[in-house]
Amino acid sequence: MASFEASSRDEGEGSNQTSLKTVRESLIRQEDSIVFSLIERARHPYNAAAYDNSSLKSSGCSLAEIFVREAEHLHAKAGRYDNPEEVPFFSEDLPLPLLPPYNYPQVLHPVAASVNITKTIWNMYFNELLPILTTKGDDGNYASTLALDLACLQALSRRIHYGKYVAEVKFRDAPMDYSSAIHDKDREALMRMLTFERVEEMVKQRVAKKAMVFGQQVTLEEDNWSGDTLNYKVDPTLVSRLYSDWIIPLTKVVEVEYLLRRLD
């Protein structure tokens, strides 16, 4: 989470060092996955038929919803939701994994399982992000399109719900400071404690740079750093805005919700 990285209080804390380093590295690596998934989705136009609730008369829902539900069913069989980092969009009636459970480290308080903002992420992605990420049009590749939507949704959901880990390491770093705000159910105080504007600004700049680097047209002949934004596969300012308007605020919502239940 943006406001977490490099906040000075977090540095040099002995016992918490490993998980702190792990959380930070994971957040930075997840940025790459988010940028890759957006670039890949932007290969295809919007493809409205995939999102139209009236296209499939018998079901009453969109092909997108059917696709994500059935894909999550398959992912559940392969054990995806055994990992507390993963949160399904449709958690009803998921099958049990086919392989024996993997022993994931138990880092979080058990209340973590109840913190879930997938509905908000779903609406943000389909109603706000996708229409500005893609060009208008229909190339017919609904399956590819929806598979790439799923990759984007999963990358965004993992990143935003990773706020639970961010909150946990912050809590462990300063349990007294957080406990009083938690006891008072003071969301605003928690939000203030979790916000580091300078760090958020740095994250926004870094993801825009990643969009430029990963979204450039690479050729052997010329210098790729043309500075021409028309050549980027995804507009870097859109990626920066995705972080500032949605990912960073929603991660903090997850952090606050987790912390409010951290002492239950």
Added chain:
Amino acid sequence: MASFEASSRDEGEGSNQTSLKTVRESLIRQEDSIVFSLIERARHPYNAAAYDNSSLKSSGCSLAEIFVREAEHLHAKAGRYDNPEEVPFFSEDLPLPLLPPYNYPQVLHPVAASVNITKTIWNMYFNELLPILTTKGDDGNYASTLALDLACLQALSRRIHYGKYVAEVKFRDAPMDYSSAIHDKDREALMRMLTFERVEEMVKQRVAKKAMVFGQQVTLEEDNWSGDTLNYKVDPTLVSRLYSDWIIPLTKVVEVEYLLRRLD
């Protein structure tokens, strides 16, 4: 296809210009998708349990096979295989698409549907590429791992079977030259006509550069072009080798098989 791009005979041909340009652009753009998918898969270690035929006693096949079969079933419902560029690994009993068919342009000769080297691609990917792409180990994320395997397999299969389009535009460009070799069933002559070593060398260099650009650690602070290969998420020489040893030769196999049936 490597040997296709910028071969001088292809240039300046009037009627064939659009599809030629489209084919070339698609091949270059597909390189990016292949590199992205390899980088993403390399985030996880090998995760052997997903590929072990004995892990799931009841089924007798690996979780990987179950995952790809069921994912292709879902993709078929979303119409993936209506697009002649897409070839399923398991074509038996695929369901019909839920949406009405999209009107894809009919570029290929109908025999294209019978040219299918997915078994070769499957074995190459799981037996040869994956063990050197990934580190040893098991992080338990089998669903994520297999979803990324599927993305790699689909990107490789699309690229290699795109040889049909390459062969078609080459054939249209010089039908007389190809027809005599086709009538003689002369695979070696066809292979010679389809091979441009200088162009293949250029493709290998470009994909290695893409692996460097897309696989670098992007930070705000420093120059990312450290030249330290240990920092790349996937070894650029591996990507270059993937093209020289597998993608380029297998694409030419597809081209030859397609051409041999082109006059049926």
